[in-house]
Amino acid sequence: MRIATLSVGDELICGQVTDTNAGTIAAALLNQGLRVQRHAVVGDNEHDIIGALLELARASDVVIVTGGLGPTADDVTARAAARATGRRLVLNEQAKAHLLEMSGHFTSLIVNPQNDKQAMIPAKTTLIPNPTGTACGFQLMHSGSYMFFLPGVPSEMTRMLHNSVLPFLAERVTGKRVIRTVQLNVFGPGEPEVDEILAGIVRPEQGLQMGICVTFPWMRITLRAEADSDDQAAALMLPAVRQVRERLNEYVFSEGETTIDETVAELFVQQGLTLALAESCTGGMIAQRVTSISGSSRYFLEGVVTYSNAAKNRRLGVDAALLAEKGAVSGEVASAMAKGVRDAAGSALGLAVTGIAGPEGGTEEKPVGTVFISLAAPDGCWTKRFQFNGSRGEIRTMTAWMAIDWLRRYLLKKSVADG
């Protein structure tokens, strides 16, 4: 079944608003084992809508259209649908009754019951009820394609999709395939390296596919199994997930929607350890991520953002002579910061970062992107120099990721120095 979606709206085609309806529809259909093949966006322009409708109907078995069913003059989807499919636009009594009923509910909105525009529907179509808004949707068949027209308001669209469109399609899908996906989230190696490490695991001809989506600075590996039954899909999926996990090992920090921050939070709670942070170049970014997790007060004691040398000395007890001799961005100062904040807070772990985020402040010996990370723990203190690339924001983000990954590795009893 070839499926396409079309989103209509000037605000979408101008880039003022980002369309989310297409993604909602695609994800909901995928859960039913149906795949959207093509998505299109046009503005509130009758000519453009007609062109897109005809083209999508020709190439697809199902077209789901959202937007342009509102009460104002710039909403022209219903008229475009009528013209594209050779239907008259007529006053639909059922839609009119719905409009009047809903108008009574929305006392806070000004709805003019004389305004029949939203009840003007192409003839010979089936209404799609809208339990939460004034605009009914409708569906029709044109040149062998089922076409659904829904309002653009995401909450109304979503409800009508689930109430009407999905059940309709489910009845008509014959021999539909089961699609199961597993997402593994990875930090550390680059995309080409991961590609090489994972070579040969999936066999697309057997109904198993793998995709890598890089979201700086981590990536998501999606495995998708397609089969005739849940059992068959699981039989394809499980060995592949096991192999990916074996080969990537500790680079996999979570599965599904779980973030690395949540993974680390869970490890802290499990192990009953506490944490204090000393940040220079990240400026509070690590503390902010740690405290973004509800319940972090159980293990996070305090953080200091020591931008100035004076603060590094006063807040963390970093020796002024050491700062003068080695410089604020040095392995010696990083480990003094980590030990200093651990001592001051009385925490199990003290983590420190110092570096040059740029764009200014780099030298030949320590260029922009030079970062030291140090972790002080009951069983030792590890410090490492990194050279990161990119903008100020990217260097800070990468530093925070690496530091948080060090916490994850330490709590999992993996080596941090390889991090």
Place this chain on the structure above:
Amino acid sequence: MRIATLSVGDELICGQVTDTNAGTIAAALLNQGLRVQRHAVVGDNEHDIIGALLELARASDVVIVTGGLGPTADDVTARAAARATGRRLVLNEQAKAHLLEMSGHFTSLIVNPQNDKQAMIPAKTTLIPNPTGTACGFQLMHSGSYMFFLPGVPSEMTRMLHNSVLPFLAERVTGKRVIRTVQLNVFGPGEPEVDEILAGIVRPEQGLQMGICVTFPWMRITLRAEADSDDQAAALMLPAVRQVRERLNEYVFSEGETTIDETVAELFVQQGLTLALAESCTGGMIAQRVTSISGSSRYFLEGVVTYSNAAKNRRLGVDAALLAEKGAVSGEVASAMAKGVRDAAGSALGLAVTGIAGPEGGTEEKPVGTVFISLAAPDGCWTKRFQFNGSRGEIRTMTAWMAIDWLRRYLLKKSVADG
């Protein structure tokens, strides 16, 4: 000039990731007086990409394609472009040289120089340089349509769009209308209030339009003038901008792409004042935003994230008896934190926040969302209680915004207590 965009990616067509490239391109073109008419999305599937390319080329004068130029096997846009336009896919020496050069820059990543895939470009095309990534773009002409192919990484795509695509198109545009936009960024009042305040300023029939786009917790007001000449557009625009600024007054924190963080940074530099921060519920979010600005070390001395009462006492000198009597979330503790961090750092300003970000920890007297902000300055100390709503993340974000807006208001010599 009929313009279309095509975004390529499985993650986009499946609804896993929302495409922002199309909107970025549409908004950038609109600033040049060019309007995108049609946008399409397909997955990483050669057949679907070829179909979309041919269809869009037929119906458009310009097609801008993003995504699918990466190094892995599922990136097939270059091959699809070659097949769709009857070209061979050949090793492009210039792209290869670029790939090798960029690989040298990314020493922390493993790049395999034997992997020539990103240098395989359709023949008879013009390369589009990518200053920040490994994948070159390319442009070609097919059945009367200019076609541009850019990588999907938003930062790389945006830079290449501005460096290469827009100048190329600007040279070829004839008889275009002048479209000028001004964006005013606003924090404080809600959307209905702003709508009311600004009523009557724009007259769409004269070619002037206004839009309000809410991006929690601030909003952007866009004024758009369309005319035959720059002078006519300016004559429409200037009085409207003046009126919006007069009516909204200090709620307008910046124009264009300037963030409130950048506005505050500029004020600190201008006035030569220094800052120290004490954060509880925001957990470093304010420090992170202050230090996101290059040059912030000139005025930002230090920050402390005092999650525990012990840290509030030890780091900020907040009296243990006061903490016991009033509670950590209280106006008294907030002002003691602000004064304490100001004294310790020796800064001109000390800003503190303490609150209950939730979802746990609320009481009847101090429900989730209760936040105290305090600002200690040479000429006084201001403290205010707020009641924010939303998720943990929203309450933290709103608190950080309000605190940063207090800094802006203080530096502009406006009242902070109304903030």
